[in-house]
Amino acid sequence: MEAAPTVPTPPTPPTPPSPPSTPVVAAHRERRWLPPLVVFLVLVAVVFGGYFLAGVLSVPAGPAVVVGSSVAVAPLSGWTATPLEPSPVTGVPAERISRGTGTLDVLAPIPARDPTDLLKRYVSNVLETASEQLRVSEDIQTRTLPSGASAARVRYDGMFTNVPTRIEGELTAVVSPNGTGVIFDGWGPEGLFGYALRDIRQMVAGSEIV
């Protein structure tokens, strides 16, 4: 009986060895906490430094402006105050504090009991009569100023008479415990107003009803 021819099998390749172990890099023996701490401090400085510096730079410059013998507002550096003719609508003294296109109109005194009511009266009697396409934010924010007076605040935008660009603004009505009302009407061209808003809020917050 003849043996069946055998099929030559391909040579089996030798199994490659496992990779040799490699030397271990010496571990760093240094102060491992210091560099991450520096990273953390730089991060904090970058994230919060702007707010801190802006606060330092926002300082009252010059004497406070007294409007209608009832409210004192201290313009921040760079802002200038100009008296306005009493509004034909409200008939109360007014002062305009401005820097570039950022403006804060202060009207006082206005007899009032409630800041929300004063705010609504100003919107309907002044803003609505002087503007087209006026939009006022629906939610009225109420708060107490550092002076103890209660305040109500809304945002608005619209086209106003004799102003070529669309205006946006923030209106704050403040009423002191003895019933003296003050209107703070901060405004500026749409898109620019945001750059003046922080200063305006700071001047409003720092105002004192005499």
Add this chain to the structure above:
Amino acid sequence: MKGSRDPLDIRRLHWGTTTTLFQWRQPALWLYLAIMALGLFITFSEQVVFREISPPGWLLAWALVLLYAAPVFLLVYVLDLFEREPMSLVVAAFLWGAIAATAFAGVANQGWALVVARILGPDVASEWTAALTAPVVEETLKVLGIVLIYLIARGEMDDIMDGFVYGAMVGLGFAIVEDVFYFMAIFGGQPEGVFTGFFVRVVASGLYGHVLYTGVTGIGVAYFVSRRGQATLARRWLVLLGLFAAAVFAHFLWNSPLLDFFPAEPWSGADWLVVPFAAAVKGIPFLGFVAMLVYLARRRERRWLDAVVGNEVDHDGQALTEEEYEVLKDPRRRRRARREMRARAGPKAAALLKRLQRSQINLAMVRTRVASPNDPAMERQRAYCRSLRDALLAMPGAAPATRSG
């Protein structure tokens, strides 16, 4: 190339030392995780708002930016010719840009915008805030991510290409989240607006921007940390701060009203053709600068390989033939050699050839970590290379390919 000898000090390289992100004993890792957790909270809150603006627009925005990010990620990752960075670190860099840097940049930019408005007034601020605040704030926050990656795995950043890879990944992560922000908050968030934003920010401008800025800064960081003992401290600082300043300047130019040839909105007709041109005017000079840096870095990597394994061609151990060395230097020729091997001798032979090529590169890596070419570790690696070649030659059909590379 066997006659070429590079005088560079190869001992400072740590090729082949693979480290993952998870170095639990490194304080830098814990700082990274803590900042990321806070950033994730901010980013998540922002994305929830964007999703409410328009769910289909939001999904489309993410689909489009990921479509852009995937090839860029791959391209940057493979730029490092001989030592791919560990994926966990690369992903960590990407996530730092996408989550931590963007989240904190949003907060920081607002604060510094107040400073600009306070100093320059609202009118100037409205035009210049983006140019004066974002470049410094964002480039700083992004570079902190590169520094943390370095602190977590110091051995991984041993040449300037490594810095470019990590930096570009941070920049890519930042770019895609910022793009989604623009699509949703600036371009309206509806699908039509998202497509418009995609055209402006990715199609017309995608070649320029954060990937380049942070890539360049990453080169500066890598130079600073990898040139100890080779360059003076003053020179290392000069390179680091110089490249950081170059990135900040390019970013400033992009954000500023200078050289602004973008047509006034709303765009129609030929305006859409002007947009890529306007973007190119601002972006191409810096793109050219980065391309030159990357070219020089890659050429330097090749020089390193020459310096490290060029001697091996002559070495008695014969871990590397001259033909193999010529193939090894060129990634495309390595891939072609494996394809030819697969066609001739099958996939197992191609896989073995790949192992041989990798072990020969590892030989270079081992050489960077030992003092002498006769170190026992080098002998072991040479023996391993030889055994792989023997195994390959024993496979039917493989021998000619091995000899020809």
